[in-house]
Amino acid sequence: TYIICRYSGDLGPKLRVGDKQGPEGFYEVNSAQMNPWSRNHLSFNLGYPNDYDQALKRSGSALMVHGGCNSTGCYAMTDYYMDEIYTLADAALGRGQAAFQVHIFPFRLTSSNLDPYLNSPWYSFWLNLKQGYDLFETYQLPPQVEVINKRYVFSHHYDRSIAQIDP
Numbered sequence: 245t246y247i248i249c250r251y252s253g254d255l256g257p258k259l260r261v262g263d264k265q266g267p268e269g270f271y272e273v274n275s276a277q278m279n280p281w282s283r284n285h286l287s288f289n290l291g292y293p294n295d296y297d298q299a300l301k302r303s304g305s306a307l308m309v310h311g312g313c314n315s316t317g318c319y320a321m322t323d324y325y326m327d328e329i330y331t332l333a334d335a336a337l338g339r340g341q342a343a344f345q346v347h348i349f350p351f352r353l354t355s356s357n358l359d360p361y362l363n364s365p366w367y368s369f370w371l372n373l374k375q376g377y378d379l380f381e382t383y384q385l386p387p388q389v390e391v392i393n394k395r396y397v398f399s400h401h402y403d404r405s406i407a408q409i410d411p
Contacts, residue, residue: 246329249313250320255350256366258292261303264317267292268350268369270376270389270396274343278334285311285323286330290346295391309346319348345386353377372396 253265267290277289287310293302308318311326321329333344350366351357353374361367376398379387387398 246321246325248319249322249325250315251318252316255361255364257302257369258297258304258307258317259302261305266315266317266319266348267294267297267304267307268348269294269296269373271346271348272343272389273333273346275337278330278337279308280330280334282308282310284308284318284320286326287311288330288333290348296394296396299391299394345389347376347380347386349373349377 251266253263256265257268258265271290271292271294273288273291277291279287279289287308290307290309292304292307297304304317309326309329310318310320311323312320313322314320336344350370353370358367358370358374361370364370372395376387376389376396379398379400383400385400387400390397390399
């Protein structure tokens with residue numbers, strides 16, 4: 245878990261090019277998305293739009309996690325934290341892991357943290373994200389993530405049931 249130094253926009257996911265929002269959701273990064281020569285110290289491309297974003301016809305590209313502390317739609321982590329993140333990611337990919345997941349939430353998705361946002365237009369989206377969040381919190385391992393009918397659907401090899409809340 246890393247606190248983001250700087251991001252642009254408000255709570256809620258990126259919807260389109262130019263909205264200055266950062267993505268929220270579940271992303272996967274492989275070695276082709278890594279950039280050790282970034283102008284922002286080190287970086288990797290999140291792979292936005294992912295299958296979920298594409299299903300909802302969201303637009304944008306080259307949304308990065310990078311060093312520094314300035315951002316317009318990306319996630320600036322500071323050079324210090326980006327050194328650690330990049331080193332861990334690069335080591336995993338270099339030792340045969342095909343990709344790693346990046347989970348991006350607007351805040352810790354506990355029930356008490358969600359309660360104040362009951363009337364938010366993003367509440368049902370965040371409840372959907374919470375299903376994956378809860379699986380990770382339970383097993384301390386990333387869940388399997390799919391997109392079915394414009395929703396994230398999660399499972400875990402320790403829990404063969406599919407976590408899904410009806411909209």
